[in-house]
Amino acid sequence: MALQTRYNYLLRFILPITDVLMLIGIYYLASFVTASFGSLITDELNKNHVVISTLLWFISTAVFGLYTAYGARRLERIYRGTWRSIALHFVLFISYLIFFNEDNFSRAFLVIFYLLTATAFIINRFIGTSIQYIVLYKFKEAKKIAVMGSNGTALRLSTYLQKQRNVEFYGFVGDDDSIYDQNKGFVSDIVSEKLNEAVNHGVKEVYVAVAPQRMSDVKALVAEADKQCIRLKFIPDLGASMGSPFTISYMGGEFPIITLRHEPLEEMGNRFKKRAFDIVFSSLVIFFILSWLYPIIAILIKLESRGPVLFKQLRSGRNDEPFWCYKFRSMTVNAESDDKQATKDDVRVTAIGRFLRKTSLDEMPQFFNVFLGNMSVVGPRPHMLKHTEQYKEIINEFMVRHFMKPGITGWAQVSGFRGETRERSDMENRVKADIHYLENWTGMLDVKIIFMTIINAVRGEENAF
Known part of the structure; x- marks a missing residue:
């Protein structure tokens, strides 16, 4: 499960629309600039090749997954996917022109078109980065997340969350003892106060690193979180019982599978x-x-x-x-x-x-x-x-x-x-x-x-x- 904001989610749908409109606009702008240098392009070539250019863009972005949920999840992947897509689009477009013997197609146009494309996409991505910064930091729209637990899993999770740009890590709201029922079905006053303080600071979710065999001992914590309108997300702490690194995947989206060895070629x-x-x-x-x-x-x-x-x-x-x-x-x-x-x-x-x-x-x-x-x-x-x-x-x-x-x-x-x-x-x-x-x-x-x-x-x- 990816940590996403509304901005990241909407970006996946906005990005292809703005990119295609920008690509078509750049195509006609490059035609105009080329003509101003005395190299003419017929209207028929304009009409035909702008369609081909757009189709090749969709093929290029599909190859590198630019508009997929994974590709649009982080800005770094968007930048990387964009550059690769532009490079592949160049290769495919040139191959198309050579294959169909379009000898009368202006070389000057190609140079201008790809220079403008690279420049425009740099500016576009920079604006996107600026918008994300303003939305997440200036308007405090980044989701605040806290962690409960003091085991190895909780510590690794906190390190991971601090590196995420689209969420704000609030901190710890309790150690391992805070997780499990100890007071006849009620959490301690200290735990209740820490959760309340987190809520007052805008925390909406708390990730709890819990030992799987003790899931039945967290009923009091769940009740207190419900009372304070906090969503609890439980992460199994398997570090103490597993002797080697492991990964968890799901079969059919339902059955968790623990794999003790990462094997990229199993994909x-x-x-x-x-x-x-x-x-x-x-x-x-x-x-x-x-x-x-x-x-x-x-x-x-x-x-x-x-x-x-x-x-x-x-x-x-x-x-x-x-x-x-x-x-x-x-x-x-x-x-x-x-x-x-x-x-x-x-x-x-x-x-x-x-x-x-x-x-x-x-x-x-x-x-x-x-x-x-x-x-x-x-x-x-x-x-x-x-x-x-x-x-x-x-x-x-x-x-x-x-x-x-x-x-x-x-x-x-x-x-x-x-x-x-x-x-x-x-x-x-x-x-x-x-x-x-x-x-x-x-x-x-x-x-x-x-x-x-x-x-x-x-x-x-x-x-x-």
Whole structure:
């Protein structure tokens, strides 16, 4: 539940109307200014393209959720969504003109139109910020909120409320002892006085951090709040009983679900974005790089030793489901490939294989795995089945890394935890890094890891053997 004022709520509906009117006005103003410089635009182009421009604006804002309840909830999101929408509108509009061969469309108009658009939207958002400041602070329209409780949840909540611009944090109106019935069904005089004082200062809501098992002991507090016309909002204090960070969501808007681990990729939208990126990225690598690199490496492998070009091995995938993982063969054919890790100066590694491993080129065929969907470009590295069985018995949370698809590269690899795991601590550090990635995934983190992987491959890695 978001903390909203009437201003924020109305802004969600006012914003698209004012933006569209402003965009259309800027379009005609830019036409007039362009004409004054001697570059004419026909009326027919004006009529057609102002409609296209408006439609593309709605598409751009829909992509970044500018007018959604989430996007319009905070001014920072409005600013960010506005800039992104203008940039996307520019790309889409230019693409439209190029695609339909509108060669007679004025370049000067485009420059003037987007300069005026950027300027006008800056002024518009600045005015919006000023209005919010005046409404919330000068006219004292910000909702006043108080907190009751002295537990960890109450303290965290107070910190959160103090950072919110659209509400005013009044302070605490009682500790943990003030919450529960202690005086034969009545609250103490001190609690009653504090609530009354809060009401006199304009407080309308009090957030109470309460232990779930003691909800039956708050009847007296509820009765006193009703008497003083205060709305109570109860927040479960689970900190004392839960041993790790957790999040609460609702199934069907009715059943609370406590999740002990934050997993961004459990959200369908994020999974779709990551999969779309994987398909596009792997397709480009297969078409532009593997199309010529594969035959070159294949010839070199065949010239040096007998055996297949590709090495395939069953490895542990998402949800511990096995899949065939592909690599360029970097060793002589041997009976230990499914049991023994490669080690430094391993006699099984061929000369061309040593180069492939050092530059990570031996992993390139895994882009086929990515395209097929059993791997991702970025994720925890997959282990052979025997090692999965071995490590899950001795490493805490080892199997957590299998909650997501394995990757060609990962946070653990670019953080220095690549290669042979001689000590137990080596694998523990790798697991910690993989879980960090699982809990903190973003699209930009994937891009960062890819760039770090390329840099490491060019530079050469000490643990690549």
